Amino acid sequence: MFSSLSGSFSGSARGSGNGPVRCSQAISYLRRKIDNEHGPMIHTVRGAGYMLRPAGTHPCSI
Numbered sequence: 001m002f003s004s005l006s007g008s009f010s011g012s013a014r015g016s017g018n019g020p021v022r023c024s025q026a027i028s029y030l031r032r033k034i035d036n037e038h039g040p041m042i043h044t045v046r047g048a049g050y051m052l053r054p055a056g057t058h059p060c061s062i
Helices: 017-039
Strands: 042-045 051-054
Touching: 017 042
Parallel strands: none
Antiparallel strands: 042 051
């Protein structure tokens, strides 16, 4: 069970260029909603983005 949570957060329709901030806010919101119910499931993959995997599983076991 591997899912990528990468999306297009490259700025708003007005072109304000705050894509990284919006992405961080969205991931923080999702972490608060999902992790509180199921344990840590959204993991940061440095240089790649984010990964969603069941709580308590090692990344190599997927």
